[in-house]
Structures are given as structure tokens and as C-alpha cells.
Amino acid sequence: MKLVIVAVGQRLPAWAEAACDDYLKRFPPDLRCELKAVKTEPRTSGKPVEALMAAERVRIEAAVPKGARLVVLDEHGARATTQQLAARLEAWRHDGRDVALLIGGPDGLAPELKRAADESLRLSDLTLPHAFARVLLSEALYRAWSVMAGHPYHRE
Template sequence: MKLALVAVGQRLPAWAETACEDYLKRFPADWRVELKAVKAEPRTQGKTVDAMKAAEAQRIEAACARGVRRVVLDERGTRLTTQQLAQRLQAWQLDGRDVALLIGGPDGLADTLKDGADETLRLSDLTLPHAFARVLLAEALYRAWSVNAGHPYHRE
């Protein structure tokens, strides 16, 4: 199984880039985990929010492999504990499809992406800055992997 974190926005603070890369490289070699950053639509006058989200949705679609399980990250998604995310990770492995976890831009994700998602999860009840959301997702996935692998990273 391949996990792809597909996120709108290519410019992140150095601390976020470093932290995200650190968590992603901790996965063992047999786990293929990658970050795919897609260009955010410029926030210029004359474009509606829906038009900007639609342009970003096209870029997200292009970054996702055909047949991939699409998991949208949204504040209205299902709230999971670490143990529940670990169980979800196991279920995704058994499903056999690659997984794309989608993080929207400043205005969120287009409704077409939300409506077409296989699942919708939330990272927090809070609205998070995009840089922090990427780091939090990378860490949460690594922690869930560590639970399933019996690795000492996660402690109850």
C-alpha cells in the first residue's frame, strides 16, 4: 500500500517542511509514504472562492492515482483516537488500494472532492494552519503505524 499526503500549497515554513519530512522518513522501507504538494490557486480579485477551489481540485485529482482510496481531511469529518486510526490503517492495508489523504487550501476543499471521498476524517476540532495540519497528519500516521507494528514510539 502506498500512502500519499496530497496537500494544497507548496510554500511552508522551514520548521514544517523539516518536521513533515522527519515523520515520513521514519516509516520502514516497505511502506511507501510521500507528500505531494500541489499549487494553490492565487487569491486574486475577480475569482470566486468556488472557482479557486475548483482549480485546486483539478490539481489534487491529477496528483491522485486512479482507483486510490480518497480520504478527505475536514473539520466535519469523523473524529478518531490513535487506536482507531491504527485500526483504520490496518483496514486500508487489507483493502489493497493505495490511499490519498487530501488537505485543502486556505478555503478548504471543493465539494466535488468531499462528495467523492471514500472517507472524511478530522485531525482536530480546531481549525489548523495548513503547515501544522501536514505535520500533525504525518505524525498521526506514523504513530498509528507504530501501534500496529508494536514499536515503542507510542505509549499508552
């Protein structure tokens, strides 16, 4: 199984890029985690928000591995503790499919993506900067793996 974080937006501050890279390279070979950044549709085009999100949806769908479980990150998604995320990660592993975790652009994810998702998760009750959401998701997935694997990274 492979975890693929598909995130709208290609430019991150150096600190966020370094933090994401650090967590992603820690995953073991049998559970790789990678980031695929897709281009944000320019907000200066004068297009309606729905058209912007639709253009980003096409890019997101192209980046998702065929047959992958879709997990959208959304402010209305299910809350999960580290232990619950570890249990989900274990269930995903038994499912055998790759898992694509989707982070939307400035206006979020297109409604069609949300409807097509197998699951919806929230990272926080707070509104997070996009770069921080990527770092937080990368760390949370690594921490969940550490719980699942009995690795000492996570301490209760």
C-alpha cells in the same frame, strides 16, 4: 500500499518542512508515505471561491494515484483516536489500494472531492494552520503505524 498526502500549498515554513520530512522518512519500505504539494490558486485573481477550489480540485485529482482510496481531511470529518486510526490503517492495508489523504487550500476542498471521498477525517476540533495540519497528519499516521507494528514509538 502507499500513503500519499496531497496538500494544497507549496510553501511551508522551514520548521514544518523539516518536521514532515522527518516523519515521512521514518515509514518502513512496505508502507511508504509521501507528500505531494499542489499549487494554490492565487486569491488575487478576483475569481469566485468556487472557481478557485475547482482549479485546485483539478490539481489534487492529478496528484492522486489511480484507484486510490480517497480520505479527505475536513472539519466535519470523523474523529479518531490513535488506536482507531491504527485500526483504519490496518483495514486500508488489507484493502490493498493506495490511500490518498487530501488537505485543502485556504478555502478547503471542493464539494465534489468531499462527495467522491471514501472517508472523511478531522484532525482536531481547533482550526489549524495549514503547515501544522501537514505535520500533525504525518505524525498521526506514523504513530498509527507504530501501534499497528508494535513499535515502541507510541506509549499508552
